[in-house]
Every structure is written in structure tokens, then in C-alpha cells.
Amino acid sequence: MDGLGGVARPLRDAADLDPLLERIGDARVVAVGEASHGTHEYYAWRAALTRRLVEERGFGLVAVEGDWPDCARVDRSVRLRPGGAEDPRTALDAISRWPTWMWANDDVVDFCRLLRAHNAARPEAERVRFAGLDVYSLWDSMHELLAWVGEHEPDHVGAARQALRCFEPFGEDGAEYAFAQRFAPAACEATVVELLHRLCEARGADDDPDDRFAAEQNAAVVVGAERYYRAMVAGSAESWNVRDVHMADTLDRLLAHTGAKAVVWEHNTHVGDARATDMADAGMTNLGRLLRERHGADDVVLVGFGGHRGGVVAGREWGAQVERMTVPPAREGSLEALLHRELGRDALVVVPGGQRPAWLDERLGHRAIGVVYRPERERWGNYVPTVLGERYDAFLWLEETTPLQPLHLEQPDENVPPAAHAV
Incomplete structure (x- = not known):
């Protein structure tokens, strides 16, 4: 279906994830990214993959770029623990730290309800956990x-x-x-x-x-x-x-405490190996790099996302009210522009071992939309120089995307943490 060396396969439904599950094999950690914190399709496909890993491969931990106390309330609900809400939506809707929409949205509600139903049929010791890795709380x-x-x-x-x-x-x-x-x-x-x-x-x-x-x-x-x-x-x-070392340390403690295999949900900027971007030149590490260094490439699979155009929810500055925004067509010369031109449809790319198409080793701009986004900066910003074949083990490509549906809008006095970064 492509002129990219035959590595892209159609992506239509969860069954099309079979090549990715084969690539995952017996890996203990699968870190799944997102190209924005406000796009429905990234969350939906990440949930579809996670559901298959839970049901077919026995993964027992979902660890996310969220706060520990907030996610602990969600965990009590999905694991049917004493004091937990009967509907995970109640626990998610209680999240009050900006940006609330990252986890308090319809897609996460749907996934957590499925997780609760899955857990209800299992012994308490075998129920899948939901945990937060972040440092802001x-x-x-x-x-x-x-x-x-x-x-x-x-x-x-x-x-x-x-x-x-x-x-x-x-x-x-x-x-x-x-x-x-x-x-x-x-x-x-x-x-x-x-x-x-x-x-x-x-x-x-x-x-x-x-x-x-x-x-x-x-x-x-x-x-x-x-x-x-x-x-x-x-x-x-x-x-x-x-922040990223804290998240890696927290995940390691969870792995030791639970003995489970883990799916991690974070932004591409945390999940993709920093050494394949300009982050390393700036002296920055990230979770993806730390996972590979600590656990070895055979036990870790990094999955990224990208999209050509569509919609997103984000704020125009840190702490601002969430807005629905238009994501314009990808900038010329970018990874997204290449995939749009050569594919023109949703696709799954599993990076092959050994010899691979040359484009996987090219350094191309790769769009990153955080909780703060200004579409007008697309001409000169919002892109991270990336060697895709080194940054990820697999990549899900989506031609057209739509915004998340938040559970609620931030209030004027919303809890806004200070932060040096918007992803």
C-alpha cells in the first residue's frame, strides 16, 4: 500500500494491530505515545492496543502521565476496591489540576469502564491497575x-x-x-x-x-x-x-511491587527515545531512553503516533481555558508530510530489525502538540527533529483527527501547577 519500502500496513480496526502484537512478543513494558494531549484518535487507538495487551497478553498495569493521587482514585474504581466509585467517570471527573482534559475525557472514561468490567470477572489479586507516574502533585x-x-x-x-x-x-x-x-x-x-x-x-x-x-x-x-x-x-x-527520571523511577517501583507487565501512556516527547531527537543535544533525557537503558531493548517496545490534519483541544498558554483548535496540514518537509504524500490513509508502521528503508533513518521534523498549542506557529515551531526508526519501535499514522471531548471545562480558579514544559 506504500512507497516507503513496504513497511506500512492498513490500520482500520483493532485486528490490524496484529503485527504490532507480534513485535511486542514477550516484552514487559510497552510505552504508547500520542502526538497531542487533546486528540480523540490517539487515545482511542491507544486504548484499543492496551485492551488487546490486557486481554490477550496478560498485562496488569496501565501507568499514565497523570498525578499519583488522582490516578489512585481511578484505580480504586477500576479495581473495585473499598471506597472506589462505582463508575470510573466519577473519579475522573474529580480531577482538578490543569490540564484536566488529559484524563477527564470521554475516551478515558470508556477505557476505564472496560477495565472495571474486565476486573470484575477476575480475582482481586489479578485485577489490572491504573497508576499515575507524574510529579506535579x-x-x-x-x-x-x-x-x-x-x-x-x-x-x-x-x-x-x-x-x-x-x-x-x-x-x-x-x-x-x-x-x-x-x-x-x-x-x-x-x-x-x-x-x-x-x-x-x-x-x-x-x-x-x-x-x-x-x-x-x-x-x-x-x-x-x-x-x-x-x-x-x-x-x-x-x-x-x-520529571522524567521521577516517572521512570515510579514505573520501576510499580513493576517491582506488582510483578506485572505494564502499558505506559504518555506524550510522544516522553515515550520516544530522546537520543533520536535534538533533545539529547540539549542535555535532556526522557522516559523512553531510560526504559531502554534500564530494561534493555528486547524488554521494551516504544510506540509513537502522528497525524496529518484535523482538530485538537488545548490551551493557548499555560493555565488557559481549553479550546477546540484546527490542526493544519503538516508542514512541508516533515515526517507527517512524507507519510501523507506516500500513504494517504491510516497505517501501522512496525520498524523492522536489520536492514530497513532509508526514510526510517532520515532526520525529519515530527509534529508535537502539547497542552499549549498555537496553530499559527506551525511554520517555524511545533516540530521535533526525529529519526523515526530510532525513536520508536512502531508508529501509528492517522490522516485525519478530531478533538477529545473533555468531561468539564476548567474553572477560573483551577489548580494550575507551575511548569517549565507544555507536554
């Missing part, structure tokens, strides 16, 4: 941690309050904390690291393993978020690296 994680310690480790309440009191002067404002460290560096990291060590050493025989793991992870988030906000004022590469 500093104050939410502190509140969750303090509540857990008060109920389960009363001997450590004093230490927990002392550790978290360090952050109180900043009024739950990550930016204020970050800039305060620039002028009067007295980082709160050490007190929280000490608390985390105490929790890890104090495991009791009667502990619920999942509940204690969640408490330890909330402490790890506080440590990671503190480092992230402090790094924000030092430079974009450092803060980016802190």
Missing part, C-alpha cells in the same frame, strides 16, 4: 501522606508534620516555593527523604501492601516534586530530566 500527595501516617503510623505523625511544615510558608504554590529557593535556598528535600526512609523501614506484618506502597509513593512524589520545582529556576533541561 506536591500538596495533594502531602495531604494524602499525612492522613495515612495519622491513621496507620501514629508514631511517625510528628516526623511527618515536621517534614511537611517546611512547605507551609509557600501556601501550596509551587512557583513561590521554586523562586524562594533561588534567593534563600533551604530546600525541604532532606526532611521528606528522611520521612520516606522511616516509612520504608517500618513495614508492619498487618499492613495492606497496596496502601503502604501508595503512602511511600506519595512521599516519593513530594521528594520528586520538590526537586522539580527547585530545578525550574535552574534551567529547562534540568527540570525536564527531574
Whole structure:
């Protein structure tokens, strides 16, 4: 169907993913990207692939670019745990940190309802988990941690309050904390690291393993978020690296805790190997690179997405109200323009081992739309120089895309974290 060396196959329904499942084989981690955080088709195809991996290959963990406390509420619902919402939509609709639409949208609701139905027919120990890997939830994680310690480790309440009191002067404002460290560096990291060590050493025989793991992870988030906000004022590469290393560390802890095989949902910019882009030249690593380095290429499969034109939901600046926007036809000379010209229809590309078509080793601009998007910048921005055959193991190409349907619109006082990046 193509003039690209015969590596592209039609992509019409979930059965057309067979070559990708064959490529995945016995890999333990499959990281699935998206070319934007606001496109229905990327979420729908990612869910279709994940459903097949869960049902046919026994994957037991879905780990996403979301906050740990928010995703823990979703997990309680999809695993039918005590206190969990009967409908995952309730848990997703409660997400209040901007950009809410990343997870509070119709596509994620549909997937989580399927996951809950799948889990309802399985023993509790075999139910598929839903977890967040991101680093932004500093104050939410502190509140969750303090509540857990008060109920389960009363001997450590004093230490927990002392550790978290360090952050109180900043009024739950990550930016204020970050800039305060620039002028009067007295980082709160050490007190929280000490608390985390105490929790890890104090495991009791009667502990619920999942509940204690969640408490330890909330402490790890506080440590990671503190480092992230402090790094924000030092430079974009450092803060980016802190965030992606935190996500890789969190995934490793989840893999060790659950013993499961994992599907990861994140943006292409995190999933695709940074060494195949200009990110490495800027001193940046990412999750995809870390996964390959830590687990080996045979145990990790990286899957990217791209599209030619259509629609998306995004904000015009960080913290802005979400809008439906038009995604124009791909810029000339880009990867997307090449695929549109040579294919002209939805397709699956599985990168072959050994000898492969030359275009897979060309360095081409590859469109990346984050939570912030300005279509008028397409002429000079929004593209990442990419060697596709090195960045991903497989690629899903979509000619026409449509916007996600958010569950709700952000409110004027929405919780907007400070951030150095928009993906």
C-alpha cells in the first residue's frame, strides 16, 4: 500500500494491530505515545492496543502521565476496591489540576469502564491497575501522606508534620516555593527523604501492601516534586530530566511491587527515545531512553503516533481555558508530510530489525502538540527533529483527527501547577 519500502500496513480496526502484537512478543513494558494531549484518535487507538495487551497478553498495569493521587482514585474504581466509585467517570471527573482534559475525557472514561468490567470477572489479586507516574502533585500527595501516617503510623505523625511544615510558608504554590529557593535556598528535600526512609523501614506484618506502597509513593512524589520545582529556576533541561527520571523511577517501583507487565501512556516527547531527537543535544533525557537503558531493548517496545490534519483541544498558554483548535496540514518537509504524500490513509508502521528503508533513518521534523498549542506557529515551531526508526519501535499514522471531548471545562480558579514544559 506504500512507497516507503513496504513497511506500512492498513490500520482500520483493532485486528490490524496484529503485527504490532507480534513485535511486542514477550516484552514487559510497552510505552504508547500520542502526538497531542487533546486528540480523540490517539487515545482511542491507544486504548484499543492496551485492551488487546490486557486481554490477550496478560498485562496488569496501565501507568499514565497523570498525578499519583488522582490516578489512585481511578484505580480504586477500576479495581473495585473499598471506597472506589462505582463508575470510573466519577473519579475522573474529580480531577482538578490543569490540564484536566488529559484524563477527564470521554475516551478515558470508556477505557476505564472496560477495565472495571474486565476486573470484575477476575480475582482481586489479578485485577489490572491504573497508576499515575507524574510529579506535579506536591500538596495533594502531602495531604494524602499525612492522613495515612495519622491513621496507620501514629508514631511517625510528628516526623511527618515536621517534614511537611517546611512547605507551609509557600501556601501550596509551587512557583513561590521554586523562586524562594533561588534567593534563600533551604530546600525541604532532606526532611521528606528522611520521612520516606522511616516509612520504608517500618513495614508492619498487618499492613495492606497496596496502601503502604501508595503512602511511600506519595512521599516519593513530594521528594520528586520538590526537586522539580527547585530545578525550574535552574534551567529547562534540568527540570525536564527531574520529571522524567521521577516517572521512570515510579514505573520501576510499580513493576517491582506488582510483578506485572505494564502499558505506559504518555506524550510522544516522553515515550520516544530522546537520543533520536535534538533533545539529547540539549542535555535532556526522557522516559523512553531510560526504559531502554534500564530494561534493555528486547524488554521494551516504544510506540509513537502522528497525524496529518484535523482538530485538537488545548490551551493557548499555560493555565488557559481549553479550546477546540484546527490542526493544519503538516508542514512541508516533515515526517507527517512524507507519510501523507506516500500513504494517504491510516497505517501501522512496525520498524523492522536489520536492514530497513532509508526514510526510517532520515532526520525529519515530527509534529508535537502539547497542552499549549498555537496553530499559527506551525511554520517555524511545533516540530521535533526525529529519526523515526530510532525513536520508536512502531508508529501509528492517522490522516485525519478530531478533538477529545473533555468531561468539564476548567474553572477560573483551577489548580494550575507551575511548569517549565507544555507536554
